[in-house]
Amino acid sequence: MFGFLKKALKPGDASAPVPDAAAESPAAPLQAPVSTAAAPSPVREQEKKRSWMDRLRSGLSRTREQIGGGLSSLFSRRKIDEELLEELEATLLMADCGVDATQHLLKELRLRWKRDKLETADQLQGALAEGLLSILAPLEKPLEISAHKPYIIMIAGVNGSGKTTSIGKLAKHFQSQGKSVLLAAGDTFRAAAREQLMTWGERNGVAVIAQESGDPAAVVFDAISAARARNIDIVxxxxxxxxxxxxxxxxxxxxxxxxxxxxxxxxxxxxLLVLDANIGQNALQQVKAFDASIGVTGLVLTKLDGTAKGGVVAAIARQCPKPLRFIGIGEQIDDLQVFRAREFVDALFVPVGKSDE
Ligand SMILES: Nc1nc2c(ncn2[C@@H]2O[C@H](COP(=O)(O)OP(=O)(O)OP(=O)(O)O)[C@@H](O)[C@H]2O)c(=O)[nH]1
Known part of the structure; x- marks a missing residue:
């Protein structure tokens, strides 16, 4: 049904190619060896991608019910008319797409309804999915680690947005690309945050620089020096x-x-600013405030599972379009992946277990 999406964007590739495992630096005594497994086979990569798509579909189920379900229930009653489009507008607003993105989408849909003589639910869903894709596509700018060594990634966000968990998942993500990683426990306010980071570090075999208490800036400074001394790729x-x-x-x-x-x-x-998708429209204020203070260069949107507010991605795209580097759909280590607009839209409209492939 969504074959058109394939044409609109090149096929999404959830799993970045995994290069041969990097050689371990002898100068990094605390660094556990990076996996030396052989390069994955195309079949395994395909399976990984399929499992991510299933989890993404399942994670976005509440937002899908809000948008897609709302749409099908509208259509179970009647054909496309102005009243139906108004109800669709309310559905999109309730999924936290925001006024700007919703109006933009509705304008497009009205145009296509008249111009392309849309009649069926499938046709309207198709047009809606295409409209969403064109809104979200500019957010798809996967993080590219430059040659800078160490490449320093600062992670910020409000309490409980998922920073520490995301760091753990990111460490695994970068390790799977053959990069060595060091974590800096810059949250010196919450002892539990430091412990949590240590646990993630142990789990991934990654060194963590931490202090019992003290100045977060000093911890980060120490971590950068340590990374340099140990020839680490990413802090x-x-x-x-x-x-x-x-x-x-x-x-x-x-x-x-x-x-x-x-x-x-x-x-x-x-x-990187970490945003909890449950906050919906408040995400916009957070992006603006953190950007003014620390110059945000990318976003991580967590907890898309269990929320019906996944439409906030469209609001971000229209109102503060920072690159959406990663999305989180659960607490497990593989539940954070690179944002791909086409996959996201696909998962919003195609339920788990179904595919248009
Ligand atoms: N369901 C779900 N839970 C998540 C996701 N990401 C993080 N969490 C959970 O959210 C809670 C808060 O995550 P943390 O990583 O501790 O958040 P934080 O931003 O570091 O919190 P502070 O240190 O208090 O600022 C934890 O229970 C995580 O397991 C996600 O994508 N989905």
């Missing part, structure tokens, strides 16, 4: 959760950024 720096309204704390996170720059003038090379 993932955790920071304490804060609300954009806590101005003194926002100033502190800005200080962490300045200290990173002092330790490495070209850094941080990426400033």
């Amino acid at each position: 993932l720096a955790d920071t304490a959760g804060r609300l954009p309204t806590q101005l003194h704390l926002m100033e502190e996170i800005a200080k962490v950024r300045r200290v990173i720059q002092k330790a490495e003038p070209s850094g941080p090379h990426e400033v």
Whole structure:
């Protein structure tokens, strides 16, 4: 049914090619060996991709029910007319697509309804999926790790948005690309956050630089020096959760950024803001506030599973289009993946177990 999506974008590739495992640096005593498994076969890669698509479909089920389900129930009653389009508008707003993206989509749909003489539910869904895809496509800018060594990624976000969990998942993601990783426990406010990061580090065989207490900026500074000494590719720096309204704390996170720059003038090379999809439209304010304070270069949208507010991706795309680097759909280590617009739209409209492939 969504064959048109394939034409609109080149086929999504959920799993980036995994190069041969990188050689372990002898200067990194705390670094556990990166897997030395042979390059994965195309069949295994295909299976991995299919399993991610199934999990993505299952994770987005509540948003799908909100958008797709709303649409089918509208269509079980009658044909396309102005009243139906108004109800669709309300459905999109309830899925947190935001006023701007919703109006944009409705304008497109009205145009296509008249011009292409749309009549059936399938046709309208197809047009809606195509419209969403064109809105979301510009967000698809996967993070490319440059030659800078160490490549420093600072992670920020409000309390509980999923920063620490995402760092654990990202460590695994980068390791699977043959990169060596070091974690900086920059959340010195919450002892549990440090413990959590240590656990993720142990699980992935990755060194964690932490201090019992103290200045988060100092921890991050130490981590960068350690990464240099150990020839590590990527530093993932955790920071304490804060609300954009806590101005003194926002100033502190800005200080962490300045200290990173002092330790490495070209850094941080990426400033990732982690957003919990459950907050819906509030995500827009968070992007703006953190951007003003620390210059956000990419987003991670977590907890898309279990929320009906996945439409917020469309609001972000229209109102503060920062690259959406990764999306999270669960608590397991493989539940964070590179954002691919086509996969996302596909998963929004095609239920688990079905595929148009
Ligand atoms: N369902 C689901 N849960 C998630 C996801 N990402 C993170 N979580 C859970 O969200 C909770 C908070 O995650 P943390 O990683 O501790 O959040 P944090 O931003 O580091 O929290 P603070 O340190 O308090 O700022 C944990 O229970 C995670 O397991 C996701 O994609 N889906």
